[in-house]
Amino acid sequence: MTERREGEVELTTDPAGLPPDGHVVFIGRIRSPWTSREECPRNMAQARERAAPASVEVAPDYRPGLAGLEGASHVAILTWLNRSARNLIVQKPRHALHPKGVFALRSPARPNPIGLHVTRLTGLDIGAGILTLDAMDVLDGTPVIDIKPYYASTDSVPEATVSKSE
Numbered sequence: 001m002t003e004r005r006e007g008e009v010e011l012t013t014d015p016a017g018l019p020p021d022g023h024v025v026f027i028g029r030i031r032s033p034w035t036s037r038e039e040c041p042r043n044m045a046q047a048r049e050r051a052a053p054a055s056v057e058v059a060p061d062y063r064p065g066l067a068g069l070e071g072a073s074h075v076a077i078l079t080w081l082n083r084s085a086r087n088l089i090v091q092k093p094r095h096a097l098h099p100k101g102v103f104a105l106r107s108p109a110r111p112n113p114i115g116l117h118v119t120r121l122t123g124l125d126i127g128a129g130i131l132t133l134d135a136m137d138v139l140d141g142t143p144v145i146d147i148k149p150y151y152a153s154t155d156s157v158p159e160a161t162v163s164k165s166e
Contacts, residue, residue, distance in 0.1 A: 007099030009090035015111045016086045026143035027065075028058040028129065030079060032136045037083070040139055043106070044117060047135035053122065054136035056144055058129035066126045066147075074150035075121050075131065080143040081113035115142070118150050 004010075032054040034040035041047040047054075056077065058066060069075070088109045092099040102110045115138060123132030131147070 005092035005094075005099075007090065007092045008088060009099075011087045011089050011111070014087040024080070024145055026059075026080065026145060027062040027147070028056050028144040030077075030136055030138050030140065030142040030144060031055045031057055032138060032140045032142075034137075034139050037139070041135075041137045044119065044135060044137050047137040050135070052135060054119075054133045056131040056133065056147065058131070058144070058147075060129065063126060063129040066124065066129070066131075069121070069126075069131075069147075069149060070124055072121055072149040074118060074152075075133075076148045076150050076155070077115075077117045077119065077133075077136075077144060078146040078148075079115035079117065079138055080145050081108040081115045081138065082143055083139060084108035084110070084113040086111055086113055114145070118155075 032040075033052045041050060086109070088107075089102055089111070090099045091102060091105060091107055091109060093105065093107065108115060117136060117138070119136060120134035121131060122134050123130070
């Protein structure tokens with residue numbers, strides 16, 4: 001576990017110890033150059049700056065689900081951030097002046113450590129179950145829980161904002 005910062009609050013029960021209720025399955029794994037949290041980019045912008053391609057290896061049973069994805073330029077990948085803390089409900093990011101609730105942050109430490117990554121699909125081998133990506137901001141071996149085509153016409157919200165208030 002990581003060291004707690006001033007103002008952080010833990011849940012009374014760690015969600016990792018609760019019985020599962022969603023029956024989420026891992027459909028594959030991320031293959032990235034990142035093997036430690038220290039070297040892993042903090043977000044997709046940093047991952048793209050480092051120009052380190054990555055891939056998704058889809059398990060054999062789920063490969064038929066890739067049919068039709070050939071026409072997508074970008075995909076949204078949902079990952080299970082299995083090496084993240086799940087018991088912090090209020091966090092104090094290093095860059096912030098004040099603690100914030102987990103749902104106001106993009107931190108991987110959250111009750112359900114689901115990551116959302118929009119990335120360019122640079123290659124697709126359905127038979128081998130390999131999606132080649134322009135970048136990825138997660139550790140090698142991170143489980144994948146879903147893959148969806150990204151639709152700029154419906155997924156993009158150009159006027160969206162988040163206040164930088166600390």
